[in-house]
Amino acid sequence: MEKRQLGKDGDHVSVIGFGAWPIGGAMGVVDEGAAISTVHAVLDHGITLIDTAQSYRVSEAIIGKALKDGRRNQVFLATKVSRDYSPDAIRRAMENSLRALQTDHVDLYQIHGWNPQYPVDDSMEMMERLRQEGKTRYIGVSNFNVEQMELAAQTASFHSLQPRYSLLDREIETETLPYCEAHGIGILPYSPLAKGLLTGKYTPDHQFPADDERSGMTRFQGEEFRRNLATANKLQSIAQERNLTLIQLAIGWQLRLQGITCVLVGAKTPEQVAEHVGGQGWQLTDTELQAIETVLAEG
Ligand SMILES: NC(=O)c1ccc[n+]([C@@H]2O[C@H](COP(=O)([O-])OP(=O)(O)OC[C@H]3O[C@@H](n4cnc5c(N)ncnc54)[C@H](OP(=O)(O)O)[C@@H]3O)[C@@H](O)[C@H]2O)c1
Numbered sequence: 001m002e003k004r005q006l007g008k009d010g011d012h013v014s015v016i017g018f019g020a021w022p023i024g025g026a027m028g029v030v031d032e033g034a035a036i037s038t039v040h041a042v043l044d045h046g047i048t049l050i051d052t053a054q055s056y057r058v059s060e061a062i063i064g065k066a067l068k069d070g071r072r073n074q075v076f077l078a079t080k081v082s083r084d085y086s087p088d089a090i091r092r093a094m095e096n097s098l099r100a101l102q103t104d105h106v107d108l109y110q111i112h113g114w115n116p117q118y119p120v121d122d123s124m125e126m127m128e129r130l131r132q133e134g135k136t137r138y139i140g141v142s143n144f145n146v147e148q149m150e151l152a153a154q155t156a157s158f159h160s161l162q163p164r165y166s167l168l169d170r171e172i173e174t175e176t177l178p179y180c181e182a183h184g185i186g187i188l189p190y191s192p193l194a195k196g197l198l199t200g201k202y203t204p205d206h207q208f209p210a211d212d213e214r215s216g217m218t219r220f221q222g223e224e225f226r227r228n229l230a231t232a233n234k235l236q237s238i239a240q241e242r243n244l245t246l247i248q249l250a251i252g253w254q255l256r257l258q259g260i261t262c263v264l265v266g267a268k269t270p271e272q273v274a275e276h277v278g279g280q281g282w283q284l285t286d287t288e289l290q291a292i293e294t295v296l297a298e299g
Contacts, residue, residue: 001015006160015263016047016280018039018049018050019051020051021052022267025211026056027213035062036062038267039062039066041273045273046277048076052078053080055080072102080110080112081110081112085118085123086118087126106135107136108160109139110140110160111144113144114148124156139156140160141158142163158185159185160186160261161188162190166250167292167296168219177257181259187260189264190264191266192250192264195213195217197219199246199247231296234298234299235292238295248275249279250279255279263279265279
């Protein structure tokens with residue numbers, strides 16, 4: 001498993017990370033035993049970074065159960081404080097996360113999103129205090145734009161940004177990516193499979209159950225769903241010519257950029273994790289990259 005350094009001077013982490021949102025149950029219920037086996041498969045495959053959050057339902061508790069019995073030190077554990085970024089709430093959220101994760105510190109503590117209700121300097125001051133106390137080793141932010149990162153950096157330095165990024169979601173390429181590269185901020189892209197659109201496994205008549213967040217997302221309905229699946233099918237042909245699956249192409253395509261530290265991929269089963277590992281260890285040629293651009297331009 002390839003590794004890259006987090007930010008300018010952080011740890012080296014695996015280029016594929018385990019996104020623990022699906023095992024929390026918001027993309028359909030996952031049996032606890034299957035979820036724990038999935039976390040164990042992550043470690044067995046040499047994936048060292050696990051990403052979860054305060055708001056991921058039972059995700060932190062499952063990870064805590066999966067990592068007790070000596071596995072905690074094999075993992076670079078990242079979690080987030082969600083929604084309320086007042087200093088007291090951040091401290092409380094950290095204590096709750098540590099309890100659920102059954103550990104005395106996390107490796108990366110991230111502010112989940114921008115909320116103008118809470119002055120970012122107060123939030124970052126608390127994040128820095130928690131770092132100095134040893135509750136987290138590094139600080140990160142998520143869903144921040146350049147202006148918001150600049151404001152946050154005035155109070156405390158941070159090692160990473162977690163933005164949405166996939167073949168179907170390229171908004172960060174114009175400003176955010178270059179800014180992070182110029183400032184040595186590691187990028188942990190989320191939803192690299194566009195929440196399953198880039199797996200090739202759905203047909204336009206697929207119905208997501210009501211307890212799956214995708215049942216309420218427009219890109220998984222009607223004409224937009226059909227268009228996304230058509231693009232995915234064309235990308236799948238490019239992957240097949242290279243003996244890759246679409247999922248592996250979608251992961252490896254991100255790693256063409258050195259500014260990407262670790263691609264966070266969600267999974268519900270050990271088999272899904274095993275497939276992700278094939279998303280690293282190779283590089284797309286210029287011709288393949290051009291073919292991908294052509295498909296996306298048509299999309
Ligand atoms: N910071 C944020 O605001 C934010 C937001 C979203 C996500 N994230 C993080 O990023 C991680 C990844 O994003 P995500 O989980 O939203 O979406 P994702 O990684 O783009 O897609 C995950 C979904 O893809 C399907 N899948 C994955 N591997 C597969 C395989 N090998 N074969 C077939 N299907 C496969 C599964 O769909 P099925 O359920 O249909 O099996 C799975 O639920 C999250 O888990 C979380 O850690 C962060």
